[in-house]
Structure formats: C-alpha cells, structure tokens
Amino acid sequence: MRSVTILGATGSIGTSTLDLIERAPDRFRVEALTAHSDVAGLAAAARRTGARIAVIGDAARLPALREALAGSDTEAAGGAEAIVEAAARGADWTMAAIVGLAGLRPVMAALAAGATVALANKEALVSAGEIMIAAARDAGARLLPVDSEHNAVFQCYEPDPARIARIILTASGGPFRRASLEEMRGVTPAQAVKHPNWSMGAKISVDSATMMNKGLELIEAFHLFPVGADRLDVLVHPQSVVHSMVEYVDGSTLAQLGTPDMRTPIAHTLAWPQRMETPSARLDLAAIGRLEFEAADEVRFPALRLARAALRAGGARPAVLNAANESAVAAFLAGRIGFLDIAAIVEEVLAHYEPDAPTCLADVLAIDAEARLHAERRMERVTA
Ligand SMILES: NC(=O)C1=CN([C@@H]2O[C@H](COP(=O)(O)OP(=O)(O)OC[C@H]3O[C@@H](n4cnc5c(N)ncnc54)[C@H](OP(=O)(O)O)[C@@H]3O)[C@@H](O)[C@H]2O)C=CC1
Ligand SMILES: CC(=O)[C@@H](O)[C@H](O)COP(=O)(O)O
Numbered sequence: 164m165r166s167v168t169i170l171g172a173t174g175s176i177g178t179s180t181l182d183l184i185e186r187a188p189d190r191f192r193v194e195a196l197t198a199h200s201d202v203a204g205l206a207a208a209a210r211r212t213g214a215r216i217a218v219i220g221d222a223a224r225l226p227a228l229r230e231a232l233a234g235s236d237t238e239a240a241g242g243a244e245a246i247v248e249a250a251a252r253g254a255d256w257t258m259a260a261i262v263g264l265a266g267l268r269p270v271m272a273a274l275a276a277g278a279t280v281a282l283a284n285k286e287a288l289v290s291a292g293e294i295m296i297a298a299a300r301d302a303g304a305r306l307l308p309v310d311s312e313h314n315a316v317f318q319c320y321e322p323d324p325a326r327i328a329r330i331i332l333t334a335s336g337g338p339f340r341r342a343s344l345e346e347m348r349g350v351t352p353a354q355a356v357k358h359p360n361w362s363m364g365a366k367i368s369v370d371s372a373t374m375m376n377k378g379l380e381l382i383e384a385f386h387l388f389p390v391g392a393d394r395l396d397v398l399v400h401p402q403s404v405v406h407s408m409v410e411y412v413d414g415s416t417l418a419q420l421g422t423p424d425m426r427t428p429i430a431h432t433l434a435w436p437q438r439m440e441t442p443s444a445r446l447d448l449a450a451i452g453r454l455e456f457e458a459a460d461e462v463r464f465p466a467l468r469l470a471r472a473a474l475r476a477g478g479a480r481p482a483v484l485n486a487a488n489e490s491a492v493a494a495f496l497a498g499r500i501g502f503l504d505i506a507a508i509v510e511e512v513l514a515h516y517e518p519d520a521p522t523c524l525a526d527v528l529a530i531d532a533e534a535r536l537h538a539e540r541r542m543e544r545v546t547a
C-alpha cells in the first residue's frame with residue numbers, strides 16, 4: 164500500500180487526484196491533505212479517505228477545521244508552516260497541486276524528504292527551476308510531470324538530447340483564440356475563465372486565455388527536459404487531443420493523445436512506471452473527425468513572447484515574470500484591471516526590476532515578493 168499526500172486537495176487537480184485514489188482504496192493510503200480556505204471540502208475529503216492529517220493554510224480557520232473533523236481519526240493543523248511540515252512527512256507519493264508560488268516551499272520540503280513528487284504546480288518550477296531540480300537530485304527524489312503537455316512529453320521522451328530535434332507543446336489557444344486585441348480589451352473574468360476544453364481553477368484558466376500558461380509551460384519544459392530553449396516550440400491545436408509531441412532527429416514524431424481529462428496524466432504519475440485504470444472517456448477519433456493545428460500569434464498574445472524572452476534570459480527573469488503575472492491575474496479576477504493589462508503589467512515589471520539570479524530558495528522568495536510590490540505599484544497607476 165502506497166502512502167500519498169495531496170497538497171491543494173480541494174482544487175481542480177486535487178479533487179481529480181482524490182477521485183482516482185478513492186477508486187483504489189486497497190492500493191493507496193492518504194497521509195496528508197491540504198487546502199487554503201475550503202474547510203468543508205478539506206474535512207469531507209479527509210473523512211472519506213481517513214487521512215492522517217488535514218491542514219488548512221489560513222490559520223484563522225483551524226478552529227472550524229477542528230470542529231469539522233471532530234470524532235474522526237484525522238489530526239487537524241493550520242498555517243502555511245503546517246503545510247510545509249505536512250509535505251515533509253515523506254509520503255511515498257506527493258501531488259503538488261497548490262496554485263502559484265505559495266506551493267514552492269511545500270514542494271521543496273517534499274523533495275527534501277526524498278518523495279516522488281507529481282508536479283502540477285508549474286509556477287514553483289518556473290520560479291525556482293535550477294534550485295528545485297538540484298534539490299530533487301541531491302535528495303534522490305523524483306519529479307514526475309502532471310501538466311498534460313509535460314506528461315505527454317514524458318511519455319514520448321527518450322532522455323538523450325542528441326536524439327531530440329524538437330519538443331512541441333500544444334496549446335488550445337484559449338477562449339480568445341480568434342479574438343482581435345480590440346475584442347480582448349473588454350473581456351470579463353467570467354469570459355476569461357471559460358476554457359474551451361478543460362475544466363480548471365481560475366488562475367490557470369486566465370493564464371490559458373492570455374497564453375501565459377503556454378509561456379510558463381515552455382519554462383517548465385526547459386527544466387524537466389534538458390534539450391535547450393531552442394528546441395522548444397509551441398503549436399496551437401484547438402481540440403486539446405494531441406497533448407504534445409517529441410520530434411526525433413530521424414524524422415519520427417511521437418505524440419501522446421487523449422480526451423482532455425487530467426485524471427489520465429495524474430494516473431500516469433500515480434501508477435508510474437506501471438499503468439492504472441481511469442474513468443476518463445476514451446478517445447473517439449472518428450467522432451472528432453479532424454484535428455487542427457496553427458501557428459501561435461505572439462502579437463495578440465504578448466505573454467507568450469514575454470515568457471519566451473524570460474526563458475532565454477534565464478536568471479531571475481522567470482521568477483519576476485511569474486510573480487508579476489500572479490499579481491496581475493489576481494487583480495484582473497478581482498475586477499481591478501483589464502484583460503490586456505495583465506501582459507502589459509508583466510512587461511513593465513520585467514523592464515524595471517532586474518535582480519540578480521537566485522542561488523537559493525530564500526532568494527527566489529525575496530525576488531517574488533519584490534516583483535509583486537512592483538506589480539502592485541503599477542496596477543495602482545492603472546486603476547487610479
Ligand atoms: N487544473 C488543471 O487542469 C491543471 C492545473 N495545473 C496546475 O496545477 C496547480 C493547481 O491548479 P488548479 O487545481 O486548477 O487550481 P485550483 O485553484 O482549482 O486549486 C488550488 C488549490 O491550492 C490551494 N491553495 C490556494 N492558495 C493557496 C495558498 N496560498 N496556500 C496553500 N494552498 C493554497 C487551494 O485551496 P482552497 O480550495 O482552500 O482555496 C486549492 O486546494 C496550478 O499550478 C496549475 O497551474 C496544471 C495543469 C492542469
Ligand atoms: C490541462 C493542462 O495541462 C492545461 O495547462 C491546459 O494545457 C491549458 O490549456 P492551454 O493549452 O489553453 O493553455
């Protein structure tokens with residue numbers, strides 16, 4: 164029986180992971196579940212799975228969690244530090260599905276404990292790339308990619324960069340794939356979170372709409388698959404059926420296909436190196452009929468250009484890009500700035516804040532905090 168921990172258990176990835184685990188109670192035992200504010204969702208999941216500990220990040224909600232878990236065998240804890248401690252308990256397999264840089268310290272703690280970490284939380288790897296990869300290597304921990312594109316590449320990847328010509332990340336193009344810049348100017352948060360193919364949390368849905376998601380994924384791929392930035396490409400594929408491709412020097416291109424259901428890549432990391440059954444709908448290519456592909460447009464989607472530049476520049480640029488983007492997306496979702504302001508704010512922060520490359524986790528956290536202050540100052544100007 165394998166022990167599992169789910170960081171971000173109440174979110175879109177977290178609940179898909181729980182769904183798989185709860186279908187196979189004889190194979191998995193839940194060590195820890197964490198959430199930020201959703202006490203009811205966390206307590207219900209802990210009761211269903213018999214989790215050893217449930218942690219709520221917002222410490223003010225710990226009394227409510229204790230009450231919701233009264234009479235159960237699950238221990239309750241609260242606060243950001245308690246999430247890090249839960250991650251460090253060293254489950255056999257840990258799902259990293261906290262959204263944003265808030266997930267970085269828990270991921271690093273899980274890696275330091277030598278866990279196998281299934282990584283959905285791309286923002287952590289984007290910001291702390293080299294530091295996280297080195298930490299995993301030093302602890303003998305394993306990072307398995309959950310993000311659908313990276314999981315697809317992982318399934319097609321022969322780890323010899325000399326054999327790989329290109330890694331091609333597919334992108335749906337998001338809800339505004341065909342929209343003009345003028346049309347995008349006035350879109351609302353409700354329109355932006357309506358992804359055409361995937362059901363996901365609000366932040367990543369907005370990232371898909373700006374295509375910053377694909378930019379973050381380029382940086383994520385750079386760290387997971389060391390073939391060099393020049394061999395990473397993006398291709399728009401509106402159906403999200405081909406999840407990504409690896410082109411080899413002999414002209415072979417391998418792709419992984421499936422219906423857009425994250426339970427498939429999650430199950431791949433949960434059972435790896437074996438396979439397990441999932442309830443994901445099977446692919447019916449005859450019913451789909453045709454698959455379409457087109458080039459990405461970095462003029463209408465400047466976030467992609469900014470992320471590519473940050474990837475090429477390296478150093479602190481990806482951490483600054485990510486922090487500014489997280490701040491701007493939160494402001495957009497709160498109705499404080501417009502949709503096109505997101506990339507504009509990120510570009511301005513990148514232009515005015517150029518710290519040295521981080522060499523440790525504390526550096527990454529400091530750069531992240533400072534970049535958010537820069538973004539906040541600029542957003543105050545936009546909204547004044
Ligand atoms: N959804 C998807 O299909 C995919 C997601 N990803 C990545 O996976 C990650 C999770 O995405 P998704 O599941 O969509 O996000 P959701 O917003 O649905 O869920 C986020 C989870 O993180 C918790 N959380 C939020 N803020 C904090 C915080 N400050 N401290 C601790 N926990 C926190 C939430 O708790 P609470 O519910 O209490 O707020 C929730 O459990 C993201 O990095 C995303 O980019 C990658 C590929 C696909
Ligand atoms: C499910 C998943 O992995 C998301 O990252 C998804 O890829 C988002 O779709 P976009 O291709 O629109 O960014």
Ligand SMILES: [Mn+2]
Pocket residue numbers: 310311312380
């Ligand atoms: Mn993805």
